[in-house]
Amino acid sequence: MTSRPRETCQSDFHNNMTTMRNLLAFLAISSVFMATEGYFITIDAHAEECFFEKVTTGTKLGLAFEVAEGGFLDIDIKIYSPDGKIIHEGERESNGRYTFPASMDGVYTYCFSNKMSTMTPKIVMFSMDVGVTEEKTHGETAEGAAEGDWPVDHIQQTGRFT
Incomplete structure (x- = not known):
């Protein structure tokens, strides 16, 4: 029976600890919002998975994500408005947090x-x-909101997991 080199074991331990730390940060940030549901999904090669949220005008939405496993830990992301317009598009992102009304x-x-x-x-x-x-x-009402309170065409990137 052969054993793995010590450097490999330490690297695996470090990667697992980093993933756990990121997961805990993800859950802590997610718990701040009123209605939060967290998911783990597997997205196969050449595949795309979409999710849907029905809301009313003025509702604050916040998407947080992180690639936990697979390849270079990157994923493409798109967020669409109800009229089909792209609100945000990102390529090969490892993680992100986006909020918008x-x-x-x-x-x-x-x-x-x-x-x-x-x-x-x-x-x-x-x-x-x-x-x-x-x-x-x-x-x-959302229509009566003051100028500058949540611009309609603005999406805010509010930081990254570390």
């Missing part, structure tokens, strides 16, 4: 794509946080 009533779609991979599936952990509407937070 719903600019209209309807179903928002977010897709993780592993189409660039020739053979490696990816495991992605993510959550879509659905907050309260502007009406509930400011006591006014």
Whole structure:
């Protein structure tokens, strides 16, 4: 029976600890929002997985994700508004956190794509946080919100996991 070199074992331990630390950070950040559901999904090579969130105008949405396993730990991501317009598009991202207000009533779609991979599936952990509407937070309707309060055409990248 052969044993693995010590450097390999230490590297595996470090990678596992990093993944666990990232998972804990992910869960801690996700727990801050009102309605949070976290998921782990496997996205096969050449595949794309999409998820949907039906909300009303002014609702705050926050997507957080991290590639936990697979290849170079990267994934492509797209977020679509109910009218099919791309709100955000990212290529080969390892993790991210994006927040934005719903600019209209309807179903928002977010897709993780592993189409660039020739053979490696990816495991992605993510959550879509659905907050309260502007009406509930400011006591006014979304249309009556002050200028600069959540611009409709703006998506905010609010940091990365470390």
